[in-house]
Structure formats: C-alpha cells, structure tokens
Amino acid sequence: MALPVKPKLEITLARDELADYLRRLAAQAQSGVLDFPGGAVPLAGMKTLKISVKDAGEALTVKVRLKYPKPEPTPSLAAPGGAADSRTDRDTPPAAPGAGLRPRYKSLKKRMKRDFKDIGASLAAGFPPNPATAANFAADSRLMTTYRGKGDAQYPAYLAAVDAFAAALAAGDLEAMTQGYRELALCKKKCHADHA
Numbered sequence: 001m002a003l004p005v006k007p008k009l010e011i012t013l014a015r016d017e018l019a020d021y022l023r024r025l026a027a028q029a030q031s032g033v034l035d036f037p038g039g040a041v042p043l044a045g046m047k048t049l050k051i052s053v054k055d056a057g058e059a060l061t062v063k064v065r066l067k068y069p070k071p072e073p074t075p076s077l078a079a080p081g082g083a084a085d086s087r088t089d090r091d092t093p094p095a096a097p098g099a100g101l102r103p104r105y106k107s108l109k110k111r112m113k114r115d116f117k118d119i120g121a122s123l124a125a126g127f128p129p130n131p132a133t134a135a136n137f138a139a140d141s142r143l144m145t146t147y148r149g150k151g152d153a154q155y156p157a158y159l160a161a162v163d164a165f166a167a168a169l170a171a172g173d174l175e176a177m178t179q180g181y182r183e184l185a186l187c188k189k190k191c192h193a194d195h196a
Helices: 015-031 105-124 131-144 152-171 174-195
Strands: 008-014 033-036 039-042 048-056 059-067
Touching: 008 015, 015 033, 015 048, 015 059, 033 059, 105 131, 105 174, 131 152, 152 174
Parallel strands: none
Antiparallel strands: 008 059, 033 039, 048 059
C-alpha cells in the first residue's frame, strides 16, 4: 500500500500530558518512524514535518503532519497531448533526439528555487542537505543548462560550481558543501542580473 503524500494525525490531550506526548514523538522520530492512525510512517524521504499545538479550552489539540514530494508523472506512460505533454517546453526543443519530455522552463526554475532554499537552510543550520534534494537540484541544474537562450554564456561556470558542490556532497565535506553553495549562489545572482 502506498503512503499518502500528506499523512496526518490529530489528538486531544490534557494539558499535563503534552510534555510526555512530545517526548514519545521525539523517541519515534529518533527511530525514523512515526505512529499514525493508519500505521507506522517512515520519516525517510519526507519533505516537511509539522507539529502544531492549539489551545482547545480545557485541553490541547496536537496535529502532526508529514509531507512527501509528489511523485513525478512517468513520461513513458503519458499519452501524447496528455498531462505530461502540457509540461514540455514548446519553445525549446530537447537537447538531443530521443531525450524525452522536459518540464517547462518556468516549472523547472520554481522547483530549483525551492530545493536551493532547502539546501541553504540545512547548511545554515550546520547540517548536510537532504541527499535526495541535493541530487535532484544537481540533476535539475544540468537539465536547466540545456535550455538555450536563458544564460548560455554563464552555463560553463555554473556547471563547474554544480560539479564542485556534488563532489563535496559525495565526500561528505560540510565546509566544501557550504562553499559550493555560496559559489552556486554567486553564479545564480550573476546570471539573473543579466537575464532576468
């Protein structure tokens, strides 16, 4: 059975039970799995975890929500002219024959912006970024440089920065990842100044 994209639970607790409940929740998180009404839900691959506590008068309402990335549609299963076809960039042909469908440039940039922000937040907190997020960002960066007329002159420097960041990630070198992130930010700033 597939997990829901946004599993959630809601419980009502007496005020004096909150601390114990949060400790149990922390112990579950430590194990990598949270207990939800439909069963155990792994934290691996999650995008966000939100815990909110609301005063409900005599008691407290606690909500726990997980959010996972939405699965991307499989291009090979999409019929021509279907939903996946609407995501292709009609202005820019694929880089090579048989390269398949590409997302619209605007959608790709939006996804990259979100991932870049998440990577930066992790590094600012002193942690390596989520490996899947970093890998997706690197892959999207390489894909982005196949769109012509969007900053072609900056692509070589940007790709070098992507490669350096990916190497730092593979080596687990947090300091090099942070430096690579800064270099990517500089490349992005320069390109956007010239082409935005």
